[in-house]
Amino acid sequence: MRPLRDSDVVLGLESSCDETAAALLRADGTILAEAVLSQLEDHTPYGGVVPEIAARAHLAHLPGLVRRVMGEAGVGPGDLAAVAATAGPGLIGGLIVGATLGKGIALAAGVPYLGINHLEGHALTPRLPGVFAGGLQFPYLLMLLSGGHCQCVKVEGVGRHVRLGTTLDDAVGEAFDKSAKLMGLPWPGGPHLERLAASGDPTRFVLPRPLLGRPGCDFSFSGLKTAVANIVAKGVDEQGRADLAAGFQAAVAATLADRAAHALAMVPDATALVVAGGVAANQGIRAALTAVAGRAGLPLVAPPIRLCTDNAVMIAWAGIERLRAGLTEALDHAPRPRWPLSDLSVTPV
Ligand code: KG4
Numbered sequence: 183m184r185p186l187r188d189s190d191v192v193l194g195l196e197s198s199c200d201e202t203a204a205a206l207l208r209a210d211g212t213i214l215a216e217a218v219l220s221q222l223e224d225h226t227p228y229g230g231v232v233p234e235i236a237a238r239a240h241l242a243h244l245p246g247l248v249r250r251v252m253g254e255a256g257v258g259p260g261d262l263a264a265v266a267a268t269a270g271p272g273l274i275g276g277l278i279v280g281a282t283l284g285k286g287i288a289l290a291a292g293v294p295y296l297g298i299n300h301l302e303g304h305a306l307t308p309r310l311p312g313v314f315a316g317g318l319q320f321p322y323l324l325m326l327l328s329g330g331h332c333q334c335v336k337v338e339g340v341g342r343h344v345r346l347g348t349t350l351d352d353a354v355g356e357a358f359d360k361s362a363k364l365m366g367l368p369w370p371g372g373p374h375l376e377r378l379a380a381s382g383d384p385t386r387f388v389l390p391r392p393l394l395g396r397p398g399c400d401f402s403f404s405g406l407k408t409a410v411a412n413i414v415a416k417g418v419d420e421q422g423r424a425d426l427a428a429g430f431q432a433a434v435a436a437t438l439a440d441r442a443a444h445a446l447a448m449v450p451d452a453t454a455l456v457v458a459g460g461v462a463a464n465q466g467i468r469a470a471l472t473a474v475a476g477r478a479g480l481p482l483v484a485p486p487i488r489l490c491t492d493n494a495v496m497i498a499w500a501g502i503e504r505l506r507a508g509l510t511e512a513l514d515h516a517p518r519p520r521w522p523l524s525d526l527s528v529t530p531v
């Protein structure tokens with residue numbers, strides 16, 4: 183494979199959960215075209231993501247999204263330098279759709295295929311020059327806060343990530359969604375809960391702050407959810423729901439801030455604290471983490487929301503970083519529903 187040039191174009195595909203996405207990126211980080219189709223409406227009647235519905239929706243929509251981004255960018259298959267598709271972790275049906283389409287396009291265009299770890303996609307996003315001036319330098323601390331993932335990760339290099347802590351039970355977005363449901367809010371509850379919290383008094387209900395002050399940076403949210411359930415069971419009026427939402431959000435923000443401070447102490451050479459995942463959209467949580475990063479003399483880097491949540495730009499960019507490191511996959515590379523960040527092929531140090 184010839185070395186990557188800045189003008190080379192990479193196609194990225196994302197289909198690991200309930201967002202169908204395609205993007206075209208130039209190797210210098212310029213986004214030529216991007217498209218995301220949320221399946222929210224397909225899953226809302228069921229109050230959560232239904233894997234079979236997700237897989238069928240990816241199959242129905244991903245080829246059309248690829249045609250759309252290629253049309254918008256004026257790029258044909260012959261202009262591609264590589265194709266990168268999410269190969270895990272995630273729902274196996276969607277992963278098979280994206281990886282198989284990615285391999286097919288790569289084969290037809292005669293270019294390399296990259297099977298990207300979705301978590302590495304989130305982890306490398308702040309290295310996009312448009313997200314952080316010039317691209318963030320390694321190492322940095324990533325807090326991945328989404329509906330499916332809740333981890334503190336030291337990002338040391340391409341393929342080199344150390345998970346410092348994870349959740350012992352629910353992911354933080356899951357805790358938001360379950361608590362919001364208890365408060366009678368629609369799914370996914372995070373944004374609704376944040377809106378409700380704005381008119382609430384966070385001091386009215388004293389909720390647990392799980393693992394606060396404990397060594398390390400693991401998370402636990404099931405006790406907090408149980409506390410919310412117990413209060414709701416006793417009956418709360420409209421103002422009570424707002425107060426409960428505000429109390430819940432304050433407890434989560436305080437816990438995340440404590441965990442982030444512990445994690446930063448474990449990475450003394452970090453260049454920044456980075457947040458990613460849908461929960462990073464929460465302003466209260468961002469403010470708490472900005473304060474923690476500030477105390478360590480570091481910036482809080484939060485990619486724009488569309489690049490924090492699931493998208494294909496991050497998959498194409500991870501592909502570009504991996505191509506630069508000389509890493510590609512063979513066409514028999516199998517998607518992996520479970521694929522820890524610690525299990526990646528790595529750049530020679
Ligand atoms: O990263 P994401 O879009 O999808 C994955 O889970 O992979 O994250 C979705 C999660 C949901 O749990 C949603 O409720 C939560 O992020 N979320 C929020 C907010 N916006 C989205 N949680 C709290 N506050 C928000 N503003």
Ligand code: ZN
Nearest residue numbers: 304328491492
């Ligand atoms: Zn994600």
